Amino acid sequence: MKAVRVHAYDRQPKIESAPDPVLQGPWDVLVEVNAAGVCRTDLHIIEGQWRDKSGVELPYIIGHENAGTVREIGSAVTNVSPGDKVILHPLVTCGLCRPCRSGDDAHCENSLIPGLTTDGGMAELLLTNARSVVKLAPGLEPADVAALADAGLTAYHAVRKAVPLLYAGTHVVLIGAGGLGHIGLQSLLALTAAEITVIDRSQAALDLATELGGHHAVLADGTQVEAALEITNGKGAHVVLDFVGEKGAEADGLSLTRQAGSYFVIGYGGRVDIPTIDIIYREINVIGNLVGSYNDLDELMALTAQGKVKLRTRRYSLDEALDALEDLDAGRIPGGRAILVP
Template identity: 30%
Template structure:
């Protein structure tokens, strides 16, 4: 166990399945004049972090070497490179944790979230942000307005995921939107859809406490599926919410196959379906309904150009409240117990405070 009294850059490191430790690592150096050094103050626990801790891999991404966890963070600038012009020491920033290469076709085409050489925090082999210090390019840091807290800043990462999903769905004023999954991202999708002017926002989940929270957070109504076919659930969902021929937009933030099916069936002809949640790598899919309705189907992956900036703007203007999602904050030294709490399904969003030696 690393002594916290003398640690310079204490980091929370995953060594293997359920094997974590605190390790003092060197303070990272600024190797690019456009980079900044950030003293990380708060980090949210994401489902992917827990998945790596629980299983050691996500799809083709396998933890082969010790890896620092965490990617939902905010902090304070402690050093700036010689070419940095937009930030100064002491600035409080939300941290976008994926650094694209800026050279591949997706990057040059404006879709850097699809970068072929993305270096994303806490995705093997790249270390994450659960450390005292972390380095980012200045343009991946978003200065927080004075009235926003660093805790809110840490929520900009999941909010940016939701912003990207809702932008993929092209939600517009007056539309009806059904969101499957009332976890953090699903709840934030509801909030963003509301901010975009949707007239009906319906959250779907199989856990009543989550639906209870969703109802007082950012929805017009909620829905709990029954143990019947997706077609039957979709029909009841339409009837109970006066959706007529169907919803304009369906968003899945759960990754659950029954939700995917119900989402396709609840849409009107010509509706839009966006897959934001990741579940099994392959599922059965109601392709006939998707074709005969001539649906627009889109995937959504992380966040792209303008998403973080819009996320900060939505919270700054009061259109989206992320504070309500914060269940609690634990000390850095209690990170492992926090992971266990999140794995057990307790709370909505738990934050780990930064290490202060």
């Protein structure tokens, strides 16, 4: 099969032939990949940021946002059949450990992560298991939803955690309205009655945020903190959702969190620096967010089927994967996601 493989860190991946994966156990599911999302995490993998965390052996296939058509199933699989269209949870989980049994499968103690710790979906075929596949509702196509498998799931997971804090009359500041942020915005609008201020350095991304229903749009031109504070009457937001997490967004996020508010870190790459006395005096919460659970993905697919969450995409062929990665790195995909369609 054709695949995008990393051979060395800080070097471009190669588009080349790789062995076809095959069923190995009774719970395995072999999926023909119809769409694979291109994520900033892929750039971080190539840069070597995950070198010491993933433990993966090179070369391997990247791609952790995947959707497609079931080709083969193991002998114990009953929840999908060959021909079913599915989106894949980014973790292949065991179902037996304490986190899995409590519904917190995103913290499975025995998980594999295709595209990060094992071969992923920027290829023609992908091996996963029955616990990772969500059957798509009629009318949903893999290319329309693939990036929801990680970007959408991560954004939804953060919003879902914030929902209990967002009663009517509260204010949210959302930093970054791009690939994750525009999904987070739609999730907020679907699940809460909060007032939402969106901050982004791209006017195109802000225009999209306004089109989707964001209440206030602030251009990140160096005066964004002052502008957002003015919108919140100088108090800051009850919840800040930071979908950037680097290049100064962290400091902005903390500055815009009101007394007893919560700063949700979703994007990464930077550092959160705050004196402990400020955490205590302001009584703020700093909350990390990993990818969501299988149930989160199931809920997100329900919202998508209802038309409440829509993914803006730019499509590339598998042969154009390096162009897609370059466009993402250069910021040429504002307000949406790049999708590889093998």
